[in-house]
Amino acid sequence: MSQGPLLDINSPLSADQAQRLNEALAGLNTDQMTWLSGYLAGLTAQGETAAHSPQAASEPTAPEIVVLYGSQTGNAEGVAEQAKESAKARGFPVRLVDMADINKKEFKEPLNLMVIVSTQGDGEPPDTAEGFHEFMHGRKAPKLDERTRFSVLALGDSSYEHYCQTGKEFDARLETLGASRLHDRVDCDVDYEEDAERWIEAVLDRYAELSGGTSQANQAQPATTVATPQESVYSKKNPFHAEVLESVVLNGRGSDKETHHIELSLEGSGLSYEPGDAIGIVPQNDPAYVDELIDKLRMDANCDLGDGRCLRDALLTEYEVTTLTRPFLEHWAEVSDAAELRRLMDQESRDELRDWIGGRHIIDVIEHFPVEQIDAETLTKALRKLPPRLYSIASSYQADPDEVHLTVGIVRYEAHGRSRGGVTTTYLADRVRPGDSVPIYVDRNKNFKLPQDDDTPIIMVGPGTGIAPFRAFLQERDERDAQGRNWLFFGDRRFRSDFLYQSELLNYRKRGLLNRLDVAFSRDQAGKVYVQDRMRENAGALFAWLQEGAHFYVCGDGERMAADVHRALIDIVREEGDLDEEGATEYVRELQQAKRYQRDVY
Structure with a gap:
């Protein structure tokens, strides 16, 4: 009795699968058909045995990892992307999440977190992480349990008093909320790359252990960072x-x-x-300064450090020899055994230490707290790499x-x-x-970029050298024939001597590329006038631009100017938007989270 052709209506196959199988079977003889039927039966039996074996039932699954980052200039985001690629290469399901985009719902289920966050200014979180930081430290913070695991990598600069403060706060808060610390926090200085790489591999090793140690997570090799050719x-x-x-x-x-x-x-x-x-x-460090430093230490400038390096060359090109950091002071207190320096390092003397450090460099510490004899290795161990x-x-x-x-x-x-x-x-x-x-x-700085839509208006606040990126913005928009309106606030000390790029800016204004140009020269009148004052004078128009979708940019001094501009912006939104303080603050925060308010401050 002959068998008709396979169809999608008389088999579990799709029409395409049935057609291809009919074509394959058409050229086979009886012996080949018999062998093929046995081969298919063997495959079926092997699949059923594997599916019901105890080993298959107990095979651990690599846990999903959430790489959560908060980044100001892009360093933390770069490390987060590296962590993601390393996790993928080890076989982990992995998600990369900006702190600006995460919400409370994410914490309803246990999470496996790798938290990477930088600190800016006086111990502040990155702009786009500010809302999440406030949420996690507020009364509405989620209650976590030990099934949520985490480890924190903190990026910072040890020359600042509140070194890695944001990372320290997230690390402590996650534990307080009930999560389990999978691996100790690592604090990274400006030369963070090697520490970050070690942290990534150590944390992934711990997650691999939790998956039973036999999953693909243990077997794969770490990812190699892929970069563009240049x-x-x-x-x-x-x-x-x-x-x-x-x-x-x-x-x-x-x-x-x-x-x-x-x-x-x-x-x-x-x-x-x-x-x-x-x-x-x-x-390179100043040769005259390096020579004076070596002289005060009574060391040999040509002392061999190995690998063909002498002390003077290393101090010129490899090590930070000016900026004071807490790790250096701690090391020098131990080397010098100076009671006064040890006292200054006490927690109770924090304010006194801050005042003493102001305006001083490493050479001042060596003068005030001399060491009778010191070798090159001991000295260089006290110094961080020249960033x-x-x-x-x-x-x-x-x-x-x-x-x-x-x-x-x-x-x-x-x-x-x-x-x-x-x-x-x-x-x-x-x-x-x-x-x-x-x-x-x-x-690269992914967090300080022109809008993708060339029709979007932009407001730029850049006093002093803060004008730099906005000169680039204007050149770029000119090249692209962008139709979006451009408004610049520029400030400096004196109109006659400090109006940086004056002819270029006035030409842009004349041509219409720069729709508005407001300047503030603080020393040209009895009362000082700054860019934030010009913002307040144009409050109505500035708020109207924001309501029309404008992006707001600030570049320059982060110690005072950026804070004053931020305060002025909130005041303008409160007054022009008829909002209370909380509402105005939330409006500005939403601008930050939407990346319509971006800052490049230093």
């Missing part, structure tokens, strides 16, 4: 040596400030950037892809009987000339 070639560890094309002082005669416009060549580098990104400069300094890019890649421009305020001051200067700014101003080269790399 990033794989030039980076913080392998910078591009860019030729200095031009370095000119922007301030006019009579100014008490020194601001340089610096143009660097990118020709042949393959590097690219976007408005809002920064250039990292790998500097690159970041400068907001002041040009558009679209306008000139072979160059990058910077606006650098040179730091010079007198303190405690000594002339002092910024490490990188004096390096650029005093020891680098056109024709010389400077080691650089591009530092």
